[in-house]
Amino acid sequence: MQNENIEIVVIEDEEDILELIEYHLGKEGYSVTGFLSTENVEQFLEEENPSLIISDRNLPGMEGSKFVTYLRELGYDIPVIFLTAKDKDSDLEEGFAAGGDDYIYKPFSPKELVLRVNALLKRSGMLQKQERIKYKHLTMDLVKKVLTIDGEPVTLTNLEFKLLHTFMKHIDQALTRDFLRDEVWGTEGTEVNDNAVNVAINRLKNKIDPNNEQNYFHPVWGVGYNFH
Template sequence: MQILVIEDDQTTAAFVTKGLRQEGHGADHVANGREAFAQAMAKPYDLLIVDRMLPGLDGLSLVKALRAAGVATPAIFLTALGGTDDRIEGLNAGGDDYLVKPFSFGELSARIGAVGRRQATPQIDTILTAGDLKMDLIRRTVTRAGQTISLLGKEFALLEHLVRHKGRVQTRTMLLEEVWGLRFDPQTNVVETHVSRLRSKIDKPFADEIIKTVRGVGYVVEG
């Protein structure tokens, strides 16, 4: 994997980049949030490792800006801010995982592997459909009734999972595990928030709903 380490603490950055390279990854390092934004926009990385407290542009704002610009590169927050609210902010900002300092490199490596497995796209079913909705997984585009719909990275991943499993109810636990890679309940409304955002884009402007709520169970895509 090609990984961009975005960390202003030189000791931590050196430790992480050295470990990544020893495992066979390519690792670049940037210490400034604005420089990281420019580099992540210019070069196709497989993963971002992001500190939250950065000069120039903080980690949350950086990931939000990348998602708004259509960059869906997975991001793992690696930060000393470990409170529940901090984790919620990180996930809602578009982060794919959240690891609190101090940390072991072994755990970071395992989380990198998990994110990589979730992002791996099979060479089949690169076009997904549900009714008049179409997802092109190669071009990362979504259309409905011929109209282009712009989705952020996690919204795209959530919709992809629901459409891949259309006709089958997906519980909140399933979505947390498969879309966010969480094996525990973070006690947040991150799933509900993202489903609501998806509906505002792919259902509200149209006559028929694609995402259905199965009360007390979860969500299902029909079509």
């Protein structure tokens, strides 16, 4: 799915509502990580690069808008949607003043939630162009054309970078060699035989997983390769 590399953090203390949000955003293709309070969210943000936070206002421990104010003071500029039963004008002003980008009142329709998430991600540019893709230990910076594995840079040729990018856009999908030729080699792909595709994949595998610990690449007999 086109949204599978966009990560959304949801902070909601009511477990049934959290599960509902996770289900509908997951159905839309987003990667969702849920928290029942603000505890551990800051640590998660230090390690990951989510594109959006959906936060309830009434949370145990630190109130949602205060937590977002705190994140803004730390320098995080991740878009935030507040999800709340607080519907007074003063509450609305307070939420936006704290650094919120949108507001959804409870009870809400899942469809409205998805539409607002899509709209905010479009406005922030995430749905048009992703700057980074993360999967397991791999992080691809699509602007700088740099791959890091657990934070350490790994040198790839342009072709290897395109090849890995293609696989990371299609996790767990069997990709044919013809598809890879079109995506990676383009117009020159007609001159690339199956063996050349295999060799390129093996070279890439030896650079990103030399000891085969992650076992990323799986040949699919009669088709091509699966990456997971």
